[in-house]
Structures are given as structure tokens and as C-alpha cells.
Amino acid sequence: MGILRLGYLHVRVTDMAEARRHYVETMGLKVTAEEEGKIYLKGWDEWDHHSVVLEEGGVGVNKLGFKVNSVDDLTSFENRARAFGATVERMSKGENLEVGEGFRVISPSGHTVELYADITYLGSEVGFTNPYPFPRHQVGISVPALDHMLIMAEDVALNEKFFMDVFDFYAVEQIRPEYDSPARIATWLSIGQKAHDLAIVAGKDKGLHHFAFRLDDWSKILHAADIFSMDDVSIDITPTRHGITRGETIYFFDPAGNRNETFAGGYTAYPDRPTVIWTPDQLGRGIFSHSRELNTAFTEVYT
């Protein structure tokens, strides 16, 4: 089965108290563990020990982790990563709190990517026996789960190839300089049936453009924007629709300056669905379907 999902990411924040207020009180994540300079968080609909780890000091992403279906998958992926020529190292159980053994690979874009099969199971807030559809008491916008992330890379095509060849991602949508070009301005990769699990956009290596949390639908997007206003969250892009993925979205910043997204909608992706290709003349509409304008702050500001 291979990779299940983007399991976790470790993100740097400048002020832990402010970050906690944002991710817990506004976003509605739950604290599952704390260490010196680290807070571990999960959404109410996630069962694994954590999905977001806040690390004190600066801004940007330290690493991301993909959960695979079984320990057997790890060996196969590790071999393929080495075959690709990537730098790989083994990761022992406990190196990451509550996370089992696995391996660590540096993507061509310089991002640290960890692969693991085991992580302590905590269960979801509604449980798995005769559950209700959501928790009776919700905090802030009550995001159920981490959804996807978008990283920056100087060579998008190479990194797309890396994630496709080594980890079996497939390209759902792409921005190409010309329709038939092998070059990529950006690519949206799925590992399952979500419209994207990982996106890569041209920019500085190691950069984090944003990471996104799932919301149910457009009505929840409005509610989130209203709560952000009340909590004085810095909104980057007010509620709108993406042309790419068709998703409904808000972009905003955590107090450290990391861009977050709330994402709803989108279609069911399949490997046999033709890759959607966007050309630069329609790029504005591809990014934001309503304004249809390129917003340089959106593309050039990241952490």
C-alpha cells in the first residue's frame, strides 16, 4: 500500500505561548505531549499521537513525516531512495517521541523527510464505536486533521520526479511554462485519492509555503474566517476557491509567520485521471479562481 499520508510536520515558531494559543485555541488542535521547546498536537479526528509539532526558534519547517502502511514498506522505499541517489539515514525508534523506527531522506529540495510505519495510537475524540460525526464541544475552528503541505524547490521537476519515482506519488495538477514542457512551475502530487498530499512550487530550497488543515465545506470556511477575525489572525487570502484542485480555501499566518491553510472540497483523485495542466496565461485563475490575479505576495512570501 505504501505511503498513507503526510503524518506529521515539525514547524518552527518564534514564541511558544503565542503559537500554542493559535494552534490550540483558534485552530482547535489538542496538545498530546510537551517537551522542552516542543509541543505535540493532533486534530480531533486523528488517531495517531501527533500531526503537528511546534519547535521553538525561528520560523519554517524542520521536517515532515510520511506514514507508511507497514514496516515492510520502509525497506522498499529506503532502497528506492538510495537508488535515486538521495542521502538516506536510518531513524531509530524513539528518535521522535512516540514514533517507531524508519528512515530519513533529504529531498533534492533539501527538505528532511522521514518515513515511519509506527506511531503511538491515541484514538480520535469521537471514537470508533457508535461515534458521533464530530465532538459535541468544539474549540475555535476545530480542524479535524492535517491535510497536505506545499514546499518550495528550486527544481520542481526534479523534486516531482523524486516523490513520484521513490514514493509513488502521482501528479494530479501541474503548472508548466508551456503546455508540452517537461519543466514545472509547480506540481500537485497525490499519494491516494485526495486532490493533493504534497505540492511543490518553484522557490528557494527548504522553503515552506504552507501547510493545510481539512475543513468540511464552504460553510466551515466562512466560520473559520469569522473566528480568525475575532482572534486577530493575520489572513493572507480571504475565502475563495482554487482553480487548481477546486478546493475552497483561506490562507493565513500563525503568529511566527508560517502560512497555514484551511482547505475544503476538491475532487476525488485517481491515477487514471488525466493530469490537469495549467499554462501561465491562466495561472492567476488556477491559483485563485475568483480574483484570477497573480498575487506576488502570495507566491513570494514563505518561510
Next chain:
Amino acid sequence: MGILRLGYLHVRVTDMAEARRHYVETMGLKVTAEEEGKIYLKGWDEWDHHSVVLEEGGVGVNKLGFKVNSVDDLTSFENRARAFGATVERMSKGENLEVGEGFRVISPSGHTVELYADITYLGSEVGFTNPYPFPRHQVGISVPALDHMLIMAEDVALNEKFFMDVFDFYAVEQIRPEYDSPARIATWLSIGQKAHDLAIVAGKDKGLHHFAFRLDDWSKILHAADIFSMDDVSIDITPTRHGITRGETIYFFDPAGNRNETFAGGYTAYPDRPTVIWTPDQLGRGIFSHSRELNTAFTEVYT
């Protein structure tokens, strides 16, 4: 009972064919009559002969009409308008196509305002016997009805007084330079229970900021923005919420450059509801609840 609603407005457009495409194909209004240089339009849920009249030549509003409950109301209002010191003239039946007698008054802001009690009844598209909630076949975003308009005035307080004293509007929300100031930066006036029927904002006399059409809810706002994107409508402000009125909105321009709005939500207004007062430090949030930023293009561009 007095004034029922903003019954019609006559708006100038530069290119009649383009305007027709916008108001008919995209907005979903129906043509009810045509004359040399004029097209009469109504929404599917309106029963009077027309609510929007397109007049060839330029941009901006030529006049607006308020429908009153009975011919008796006309005399009373006319007397009060004269008492206020406004320029008033009688309007005979047929001066406006399908509209009965009434009178015409110039507001302090220089806007031509017509009052009338009778207009040819056409009926709504779903009818009034065992009706369905909306037409089975809809065109574009299928606006049901004209909702309100916002005009510019050099002296907002004076014009507020005019509409309150002469026509019984009451102030639902106001922007004041200071909390206790008698001056007004803007005012939102209701003649019934809608959060506003007429708003007045500081700017050049005779100016039209926008006129708005009703939509059912936030999901229809998204649909409208999606259709606008497909029809290449120039969107000024993408889907968001107003702080003032709480309404959900999109601002956009017709091909001539007149600003339109689609408006959903808002609360039920009552004369005993305290007037909401906005102060300049919170004005950005008052206008657009999510971005919380003053947008000079929004406040300074009008027709």
C-alpha cells in the same frame, strides 16, 4: 405604511449589448420591455414590471424609485419633502414606462428620487399559487430581486436626516468620526426590517457606489463567484462577510463599470434595535470582516 422598498433604479451603461449579456445571462434578470436605448429588467421573484432599467450612455445612476404602499402616502411624503426644503416636482402616469403618477425629489446629494405607488403587475416566475421555491430552470446566478443601493454624498449627515425626516428611514448602522459625533462618514438606513435599503457614504454628490441583488446564502455567494469567473466578470471584492450588516457579499462591476453587489444574510432590523456605531479605528473590519483592511480602491472608485 409608507415606503415599501427600493423599487427601481435607472443606470447608465456604455454598451447596451454587453450590459444585456451581463444582467441577463450572468445575473439572470429577465427583460420585461425594451425601448430605444433602454432595457427594463426584473428578477424572477419580483412581481412589479421592472426593478433595473439600463439606459444607454455613460455610467452611473440616473435616478432611483421608491415604491410606497398607497397613493395617499404620496401626498404626505410630498408635503414633507417640500417642508424639508427639497426641490419637488409632480410625476405623471406614463412618464416612466408602466409606472403610475407620483413625484420626483432631488436629495441634498443631488440624486433624483422618484416616489410612486403604482406599477404594472407582472407576477413572479414561480407564481403565487402552490409555488415552488425557485424556478426549475435558472439562468446564470439567477438573482431573485434587487435589494439595496449605496449612494455617495458630500454631506452624509444631511442626507441621512433627509431620508429619515422625510421618508421615515431609520439608521441601522453608522460610521462616525468619533463615537459621539453628530457627523457621519457613512450610514445604513432601513425602511422596514432589512439590514439596509439605502446606504450613504461620504463622496461626491450624485455618485453611485453600488447596487445590490439578493442571494439566498453563503453557498449561493460561492456559486455566483464561480459563475463570475467563468463569465469573466470583473470582481472587485471576492466572497467575504461585512462587519456592517453581517451580510455575505461579492462586489463586482458591470461591463460599463457600475459596481454591483450580491448580498446574502444580514439580520432582521427593527426600529428599536440600537443603531450600531462604528469608529474609524475599526472601520476596516466594519467594511470587510475578514481582511479588516481599508481598501482605498473600494472606497474611492465609484460612478
Next chain:
Amino acid sequence: MGILRLGYLHVRVTDMAEARRHYVETMGLKVTAEEEGKIYLKGWDEWDHHSVVLEEGGVGVNKLGFKVNSVDDLTSFENRARAFGATVERMSKGENLEVGEGFRVISPSGHTVELYADITYLGSEVGFTNPYPFPRHQVGISVPALDHMLIMAEDVALNEKFFMDVFDFYAVEQIRPEYDSPARIATWLSIGQKAHDLAIVAGKDKGLHHFAFRLDDWSKILHAADIFSMDDVSIDITPTRHGITRGETIYFFDPAGNRNETFAGGYTAYPDRPTVIWTPDQLGRGIFSHSRELNTAFTEVYT
């Protein structure tokens, strides 16, 4: 201006603790006062002292109150009520907690109806200075306000006439035994621009069919039904649309057995809007637009 709205209703409940849990924890009303055997409640968006009063003992409605715009209106209405031949008595300040003087009239249907102009002002939860669109922390389904009620009457036509002739309600929709019949099976009356403030349906005099709280839109209707499921509220009619008023609705019971409704949507009513007439063959669709079936439990069960 006359009547502003259905200001309050006093409803009997069998178990005060259960009723409190329902109206406070699930519905989200706030307790504004308590007396022996009485709890006074208001919604977050209401400014008057109370809108719902729970009275211990039994089930059904004890009385309803309409707020008028000014004390002057009271005298006029009282005279018209007497002229109609109704039993009228003066009501002194303080007879109702925090409510000013007024009068009490018995409708032909035997309902006790109080008219008043003054009630202690408490203000809304979001306030009227630079307000947010809703409270940051919400309880249960967080209803903003009481919306309307539906009472039973043996002679609907007579009661319709009473409320129209004495209090200036107008008929927005009617169910008639035949299209041209002067008889009424049911009538929906508005006193302003809401699709209804008071409805009257054929049944036993003094009966209460339901009272309704406002919700913003269809997404809030789903949320309410989900919370009702979690709180084990007895749902009578799951989310659907009314043909009559076009409103989106849930019907459910409080623990005593009084039917409640959450109501969203509906159109803007006007006195010059033709009265919608429903005939018996389309009645099922008139009541519930999706099932299109008469549900005898719905029409025959009331308190």
C-alpha cells in the same frame, strides 16, 4: 409603526431542570432572570430582557406578547381590540417582570395576547459598537433570537381577521379549502417583512403548534440537527424545506413536549406581495417541500 415583533412567549414545562438544559445548553439561550417556577431567557442577538419564559407545570403556551413601537400605539390598538369585540384588560407595569404597562386581549382562539411598548433593555451579546457578527464562544446551537409562533384555532378565518383588523398583520400565505374560498385551513401572517411572525392553523383553541428560533442558513440547520442528535433531542421533522415561506426547518420537542422549530431562509415579505394560496391537493408539498406528504402526527399533535 405599530407592532414590532413577537416579543415573548410564556411556555409551560413539566420539569424545569430538563427544560433549562434544553433551552440553555442545547438551544443556547441565556438566563436573564429566575423566579419561583419561572426562568427568563433571551437569545444572544436580542436586546430586550427576555423572549422566552419557562413556567413550571404542564405543557403548552400560557401567553404571548407583542412589542409595539411606542406607548401611543398601545391606546390605538386597545381601542381597535375593543371595537372588534375582544375581551381586553389593562396590564400594569411590573405585572410581567421587567415589562412595562400595556394591555391584554384574548384572541378569538382563546390565546392570551399581551401588548407592551417597554421592557428592560439588556443589550445583545455582541453589542452595538464595532460588533463581531456572532459571539466568539457559542453554546449548543446558539440561536440568535425568537422568530415566530404557530397557534391553533377552531376558526382560522376569524382569527386571521382579528390579527389583521386589530393589529395590522397581513396574510403572506394561506391554505384554503378551495382557491376562492373565504375559509382558511391555515394562514401565515406577517407584521413586517419576515415571511411570518404568527401562523394560525385549524385545531383546538388555545393550542400551541410550535414556536421557532432563527438560524442563519441551511448549514446551521444541519449543525442543529447534529447537536440535537448528540443531546438526544426528540426530532419531529428532520432538516427539510417548507413550500410555504420557502424556509429551511427542523421541528423537534422540548423535554415537556412543546414543539420547537429552527427556521432559516424564507423571503422578504411585503404588503404588496400577492398572498400565496395553497390548495389542499398540494398541501403536502406546501408543508414539507421534499416529502410532499401530509404527516398526520405533525398536524394533529400539539400542546
Next chain:
Amino acid sequence: MGILRLGYLHVRVTDMAEARRHYVETMGLKVTAEEEGKIYLKGWDEWDHHSVVLEEGGVGVNKLGFKVNSVDDLTSFENRARAFGATVERMSKGENLEVGEGFRVISPSGHTVELYADITYLGSEVGFTNPYPFPRHQVGISVPALDHMLIMAEDVALNEKFFMDVFDFYAVEQIRPEYDSPARIATWLSIGQKAHDLAIVAGKDKGLHHFAFRLDDWSKILHAADIFSMDDVSIDITPTRHGITRGETIYFFDPAGNRNETFAGGYTAYPDRPTVIWTPDQLGRGIFSHSRELNTAFTEVYT
């Protein structure tokens, strides 16, 4: 990668003209081919030649087809089906219009299941180059795609085992007679990340409970119910939420009596998500989250 999705189903209808009106005018499917006694249909967001095939004569399902990722997968699945002891036969290219070679297997429940890798590509209505999020002109409720189906089986556990062991489905939710029982009253199986691709409920072998089309969200569910009312579609279950899958739903019948569903929402399923277990005491809420009542017509009526 194995099975991609429920690719098609062939359903019997009694009157082709009525069925065509239902599936084309109301549901919004497009006719892609016609043969004597057969109509081939697809949704606007599907790219393969067809997903629903109407076959004249009676009611119920004739067969269903799962599309696999590659021809290589076919051999593997065929061997596993034979190893399970199922009756298998090869299927040659062209046996099904526009469908490539594959094999046919009879499930323990007696359903004819076809596996294929190739089917003529037609493309979607919005295309895959700079696409808009949906077609500008929509017909009826404009379903984008077939989503899942629910079949009846006398031995649910055996059929669950069949689809899991032979085709790699995994159980997302189950109704069990007791929490720890190996028996199954019903099971919801996913082959990817949708909350279900195939469900099996206790009943007569070969039975079809319903097949479902995707809708975007709860607002589209309301719109669908409104259109069904206008088109006089027989609605079985008005808009509500499932406890199982959390999906938002309407059940209704095509003119022949086959139950259809429109389905929105639901969560992202993963193989490592614990299987949700429902016990009979909470079954009513599991099926319909709002009414929380077992509806025997719903469970016992199928084709």
C-alpha cells in the same frame, strides 16, 4: 495499485423513456451511447466512456464493474478469485461496449462483478487544461460522478471476506450483532480513501439496495431535494446525515423503483483508521443520524 473504483453498473429499468428523463434531465448524466434497449451514461466529471448503463426490462442490478489500474492487475485478481473458489470467466474486449478485456466473477452473494482495465476515454466536460471547477451550464442536479453502491447478501461476513481477500477492500465501518462478533449485519468497504466504495447489507442475494452519486456538499443536497420535488421524484429519505460515514444524503427512487442516493461529505478513509463498529442498539442513529430510528421500509425495500 489494484482496483481504482466502481467503474460502472448496469441497472434494469422498466420504461426507458422515463428512466432517461430521470437520469438525464433530473440527475444530469450525459448520454454517451445508445444501443437497442440500452443507454450509456456518464457524469460531467467522469472521463471514462460510461458509469451507468440502463438496460430495459425490470428492475435491479445486472452487473457491476470495477476498473483496475492496469492489465497486469487483472491476472493477479483473477487468480485470487479462483483461489477463493469463486466462479470466474474471461471477458473479451467488446463484450461490453467500449470496454476492454477482463474477467467476470460471481460474488458469494450472486452478484456479477466484472474487472477491467481499459475503457474508451471520453474526457470530462470541463477538460484537463486550465479547467473551470464545474460546467457553466448544468442540467438538473448535475451529478459529477458515480460514487458507490450497496448490495444485499445473505451472508454479509462471507461477502466482506470475498471483497477483502480477493480485491483488497478494507472495512471502514461495520454493523455487528455484538461488539466482538465475527458476524456482520452490514459492512462498508473502501478500496482507496473514500469512506466507502461498496457496502453490503444483510438481505436477499443479488439484491441492490442503492447506488449513489457524488455531490459537493450539504448545500447541493438541498438543491437536489428541491429539484426532486419539482421533477416529482419519489424521495425515500429526505436530506439528513448518516452516522455511518458521516455522509450527507438523500435517498430516492428512479421511475423503475431502483433506489438512488446523492451523497456528500464523509471523511478520508485510511487502512490504518480503526474500523468503526456499530452495535444494534445504536443502529438507528448509525443509519440516520438525525431521526435515530430504524426505518423498516428503508432496510427491507430493495430491488
